[in-house]
Amino acid sequence: MYAADDRRLGPGHTDPVEPLSLRRVGADAVLVEVADSAQARSLAAYARAVRTPALEVVPGARTVLFDGVPDLDGLASLLGRWSPDDEPEPGPLVEVPVAYDGADLAFVAERWETDVAGVVARHGAIEFVSAFGGFAPGFAYLAGLAEEYAVPRLERPRARVPAGSVALAGSWCGVYPTASPGGWRLLGRTDAPLWDPDRSPPALLAPGTRVRFVAG
Amino acid sequence: MTLTVEQAGPLTTIQDRGRVGLAHLGVPRAGPLDRPAAELANRLVGNGPDAALLEVTGGGLELTSDAGCWVALTGAPAPVHIDAAPRGHGRAEWLPPGGRLRLGTPRTGVRSYLAVAGGIDVAPVLGSRATDTLAWVGPPLVATGTELPVGHPAGPPAALDTPRPPMPGPLRVVRGPRADWFTKDALDRLCSAPYRVGTDSNRVGLRLEGAAPRRARDDELPSEGMVLGAVQVPPDGQPVVFLADHPPTGGYPVLAVVDPRDLWWCGQVRPGEELRFVRAG
Numbered sequence: 001m002y003a004a005d006d007r008r009l010g011p012g013h014t015d016p017v018e019p020l021s022l023r024r025v026g027a028d029a030v031l032v033e034v035a036d037s038a039q040a041r042s043l044a045a046y047a048r049a050v051r052t053p054a055l056e057v058v059p060g061a062r063t064v065l066f067d068g069v070p071d072l073d074g075l076a077s078l079l080g081r082w083s084p085d086d087e088p089e090p091g092p093l094v095e096v097p098v099a100y101d102g103a104d105l106a107f108v109a110e111r112w113e114t115d116v117a118g119v120v121a122r123h124g125a126i127e128f129v130s131a132f133g134g135f136a137p138g139f140a141y142l143a144g145l146a147e148e149y150a151v152p153r154l155e156r157p158r159a160r161v162p163a164g165s166v167a168l169a170g171s172w173c174g175v176y177p178t179a180s181p182g183g184w185r186l187l188g189r190t191d192a193p194l195w196d197p198d199r200s201p202p203a204l205l206a207p208g209t210r211v212r213f214v215a216g
Numbered sequence: 217m218t219l220t221v222e223q224a225g226p227l228t229t230i231q232d233r234g235r236v237g238l239a240h241l242g243v244p245r246a247g248p249l250d251r252p253a254a255e256l257a258n259r260l261v262g263n264g265p266d267a268a269l270l271e272v273t274g275g276g277l278e279l280t281s282d283a284g285c286w287v288a289l290t291g292a293p294a295p296v297h298i299d300a301a302p303r304g305h306g307r308a309e310w311l312p313p314g315g316r317l318r319l320g321t322p323r324t325g326v327r328s329y330l331a332v333a334g335g336i337d338v339a340p341v342l343g344s345r346a347t348d349t350l351a352w353v354g355p356p357l358v359a360t361g362t363e364l365p366v367g368h369p370a371g372p373p374a375a376l377d378t379p380r381p382p383m384p385g386p387l388r389v390v391r392g393p394r395a396d397w398f399t400k401d402a403l404d405r406l407c408s409a410p411y412r413v414g415t416d417s418n419r420v421g422l423r424l425e426g427a428a429p430r431r432a433r434d435d436e437l438p439s440e441g442m443v444l445g446a447v448q449v450p451p452d453g454q455p456v457v458f459l460a461d462h463p464p465t466g467g468y469p470v471l472a473v474v475d476p477r478d479l480w481w482c483g484q485v486r487p488g489e490e491l492r493f494v495r496a497g
């Protein structure tokens with residue numbers, strides 16, 4: 001049984017793989033810590049593929065939350081068979097058209113030591129991958145921007161960021177599915193349908209989806 | 217049959233057991249904040265546990281029915297009238313064809329549950345009829361003039377249900393996944409002083425005012441999955457207990473997690489009232 005809040009597990013791993021670090025979250029949930037968002041995505045994809053008994057499998061930036069787990073010990077041994085070196089199957093590629101007219105283009109250009117055309121070219125050259133969601137339905141944290149191009153959030157978030165805004169914060173890129181307050185740096189806007197409850201999956205940029213931004 | 221909402225009251229939503237399996241797409245679970253009360257209301261009118269009902273915040277709901285039906289009110293004890301006659305709380309009552317049901321303002325508690333035999337039969341969205349007030353997934357808010365379709369009753373109302381209503385007490389908590397981001401005494405301190413319920417509390421979270429748990433580290437927590445009942449501590453130090461419409465991921469450390477058996481009270485304790493935490497394990 002789970003005696004401690006945290007514990008490490010080894011069974012199923014072959015050396016020299018680091019054992020998974022688990023953090024207990026209340027009665028029937030556990031956070032699994034991994035190195036980065038790519039591993040989180042890989043572990044979440046593995047867990048779904050092997051039909052891990054959990055009501056929710058929620059990847060984060062460096063974790064995967066398993067919530068509503070009937071048997072935490074069983075989960076631990078099941079996940080012990082996942083290897084951090086497992087590459088998840090590449091997801092579908094989605095092209096997102098962007099009108100690059102965001103309020104923070106000049107700021108980003110200065111940080112990147114280029115001009116607006118340089119920002120558009122660099123942003124459009126990256127193949128992002130949707131790492132995780134959670135801020136709002138249809139919102140995705142898109143990984144792919146190199147750490148050296150990370151940009152700080154606004155000191156004071158804007159009261160209203162329009163729906164479809166394409167924006168950066170840290171090394172994440174995101175698209176606001178609905179108008180909301182927000183502190184991300186705005187590059188432009190898209191009219192891509194990010195969220196549609198009648199579609200399966202309803203999120204255009206579900207975790208694992210590869211994303212390219214196309215000026216136009 | 218159809219119920220017509222004549223007065224919606226301050227905030228009335230349709231709820232059922234909520235949607236699961238979509239947190240990774242950013243969809244909150246939703247569902248009634250006071251689950252035991254909602255489950256009782258459904259049982260009283262003979263519904264199954266999946267039937268949708270109304271969560272009425274602060275009373276004030278008034279509706280008429282075009283056909284006779286059994287209804288039951290539970291949760292916050294709002295005075296209830298059917299036509300001119302006062303009716304009971306926590307029992308099945310007959311709403312006759314053309315009858316009018318009226319809820320006053322509850323003297324205690326926050327949320328009342330009104331179940332109707334057959335359940336509210338609006339179209340489900342992503343597998344559930346619950347309205348989530350964070351992202352507005354689900355049916356729209358119940359507004360004055362809304363016509364609510366009602367399904368076919370599954371069976372007769374329960375002749376007798378003798379619920380043992382849960383008693384409010386301190387919220388039992390266990391150590392949260394990021395307790396190590398706080399000083400060693402932070403959880404004990406959380407459990408030693410009373411917290412006042414903030415006026416901005418809602419279905420997303422119970423916002424508390426009181427002693428701020430001290431952080432042991434100041435860096436930013438990379439966003440991670442959040443659970444129902446998580447006690448999250450933002451930079452201002454004022455704890456928030458995540459309720460049914462909480463965002464599925466968050467970037468502030470979770471010091472403690474409230475026992476699911478005590479979450480119903482988070483949906484009934486009023487702004488300005490005090491509550492306490494107690495360690496359970």
